[in-house]
Every structure is written in structure tokens, then in C-alpha cells.
Amino acid sequence: DAGVIQSPRHEVTEMGQEVTLRCKPISGHNSLFxxxxxxxxxxxxxxxxxxxxxxxxxxxPEDRFSAKMPNASFSTLKIQPSEPRDSAVYFCASTPGQNTxxxxxQGTRLTxx
Amino acid sequence: AxxxxxxxxxxxxxxxxxxxxxxxxxxxxxxxxxWYVQYSRQRLQLLLRHIxxxxxxxxxxxxxxxxxxxxxxxxxxxEEDSAMYYCALSRGSTLGxxxxxxxxxxxxxx
Numbered sequence: 484d485a486g487v488i489q490s491p492r493h494e495v496t497e498m499g500q501e502v503t504l505r506c507k508p509i510s511g512h513n514s515l516f517x518x519x520x521x522x523x524x525x526x527x528x529x530x531x532x533x534x535x536x537x538x539x540x541x542x543x544p545e546d547r548f549s550a551k552m553p554n555a556s557f558s559t560l561k562i563q564p565s566e567p568r569d570s571a572v573y574f575c576a577s578t579p580g581q582n583t584x585x586x587x588x589q590g591t592r593l594t595x596x
Numbered sequence: 597a598x599x600x601x602x603x604x605x606x607x608x609x610x611x612x613x614x615x616x617x618x619x620x621x622x623x624x625x626x627x628x629x630x631w632y633v634q635y636s637r638q639r640l641q642l643l644l645r646h647i648x649x650x651x652x653x654x655x656x657x658x659x660x661x662x663x664x665x666x667x668x669x670x671x672x673x674x675e676e677d678s679a680m681y682y683c684a685l686s687r688g689s690t691l692g693x694x695x696x697x698x699x700x701x702x703x704x705x706x
Contacts, residue, residue: 486639516692526682526696539693574640578692584630585692587640
């Protein structure tokens, strides 16, 4: 298994543009997590899904951020419109169930100019 | 509320020296504690989970509930241990829902 796959690995966009980050969890994993890593705040959870249903989105910073999980093998995190302060590394992680550790993707480094 | 503190942002030791990466937490319940490691240009990966009480790559970590600490230790550091280390806490059975410390960058000099 290739592990959790995120795309793109790097994204540079202009302020105001829409950005979509993608994540493919490990096959068979039923929980998916989106994290953001910044110098100011470190690693923090944005949202997580269980069986494709959003369970906790309290970490989503603003209405400009939205996340979907249309099926068990795909999730997106969208920022519209993007702002320079959204520049960060965004990580996706998945777990096969309760009481099992998280497996992380390699992250997407987003730069908004 | 819960909080994970890693007081050292940077830590440097020479090869063969002992190393200890500090982690303190605050949480009123019974947490699960983890150490994750990120080698250069690689993904975050689990190093240790307190409940498993095993040694991985020579590293050990003991949960001290009295001191609310979960320090990571290795008696003889190797150059390949150079990486970013994150201490993390989970409150319940959803172990992917993690609260991370800010991380410690360990450099092991030859």
C-alpha cells in the first residue's frame, strides 16, 4: 500500500484564488483527518470524518474553508478565496478504526502570494 | 482543556551520547500519549505509543502521571536519529484526533 496520498505536494497560488487539496486515505481506513501546520500554531486539527461523515469541524478557521468526503477513498479541502495567511503545510491522516494510530500523508505545502 | 508542551525547540547531541526529548501534558482525564517522528522530507510516522510500552529504534518513553510527562529517551544517539519529534495526546478512542506539541528538532552530530 502506498499509504495516504496527498496531491498536489506543492501549490502556489495568488490571493483570492480557489485552492483544492486532495487526499486518498489508506484503503479500508474509515476515519480521515485534515491537519494544518504553521510556524505560529504548530500542528492543529481542522476537521475529521468517520465513515465519510464530518464529526468535528471545530478547527476549521473560517467559512472560507470547506471539506468534503464524497466516498471512502477521497477527500478534499477547499479554500475559497485564499489569503496569504493560509500559507501552511496541510496534512491528511487516516485510521482503520477506533484505538488505532493515525497514518499521515506527506503533506501539501501551500503558498498564497 | 488539553495541552502538550515540548520545551525544547532544538536539541543537539553527539553520536553515542544519551538523548532525552521532553514532553509535558495537561489533561484532566486519562490520555493516550504518542511520539511521532518526521525525518527529512518524509511523512510523520508513529514512533511510540505509551500503551504499547515497547522500544522502537532504541527509543523508550514512560508515562509519568504524577509529573504529567512522557519524555522520550535513547541511551546512545545515532546520526540517523536526526529528525523532528512531536509529542501528541489523544483524549479518547479516536486516536487520529491528536493534540500536538510544537516539536523538537533533534540533531545528532558525528
